[in-house]
């Protein structure tokens with residue numbers, strides 16, 4: 170604490186990211202990173218782009234917006250890019266979610282959402298997931314300024330179908346619905362095809378998970394032009410160059426290498442199904458996941474204790490000290506070998 174702090178700093182409760190230890194030999198299944206790495210074309214594109222380091226990057230990241238637009242069947246003007254989807258989300262809170270009525274999001278979801286509310290002074294209400302940890306759309310029929318859903322939800326992994334998202338969007342024509350699709354490529358249906366029909370829908374995605382580029386920091390939003398314009402106005406009042414020229418080049422290469430994307434996500438989904446089966450056989454209750462992680466609890470073991478025991482055996486998973494989910498572990502789907510080693514360790518613990 171210091172007398173130089175602005176008043177808002179005293180009120181902040183910052184987000185705590187998962188551990189990034191620098192220890193060799195750890196099985197790191199705690200931050201939903203992709204075990205296969207990005208397309209080899211990414212490193213080539215980044216190496217080629219080093220020639221341009223002397224210059225400021227394109228503030229509009231035109232090449233990347235065009236590549237995303239071509240890949241998703243939208244116009245480049247319907248795409249906003251930022252330094253990770255966390256930054257895209259942050260701008261969304263400031264540009265589009267601060268109104269008189271509260272913003273609604275589930276009580277169990279990405280824990281950065283309340284942090285942004287604190288930073289930007291956004292009023293919010295948490296809507297409880299049902300007993301099966303599912304989003305019940307009927308619970309969102311209440312006075313609100315906007316709705317924010319992660320789909321698939323995190324940390325549960327449970328996804329809503331596209332027709333359910335469309336029903337929600339259609340039921341709230343005067344409220345913005347933001348769908349955070351960080352994990353959508355692992356088996357859920359994207360809401361991007363709905364954007365053309367709905368001016369109140371903004372879809373946010375990231376290259377951190379299915380494109381294995383968490384270290385490059387690239388995320389994007391797709392929505393109709395007035396929504397994108399709001400994000401650009403905030404971005405251009407904050408940082409003209411959120412994506413450097415290496416990030417733009419690497420991200421374009423990742424988006425364009427569809428074969429790598431399809432192959433690696435299919436491998437992760439196949440490993441997820443095997444891990445689901447193995448954990449169920451060990452007695453875990455495992456939620457049905459359309460993401461690159463599983464959310465599981467054992468009926469006779471405390472989540473905190475299991476996470477600590479795994480840590481002692483060099484396996485890192487994520488545990489949340491939060492009501493309703495304190496006995497769950499969120500386990501990233503690693504390589505097949507990492508998943509098998511996790512199951513072997515767990516077999517000795519439960």
Ligand SMILES: Cc1ncc(COP(=O)(O)O)c(C=O)c1O
Nearest residue numbers: 253254255279323351375377388
């Ligand atoms: C639901 C959700 N949204 C957004 C993000 C942010 O991802 P990034 O900033 O790496 O794009 C994460 C990261 O784990 C996430 O779980």
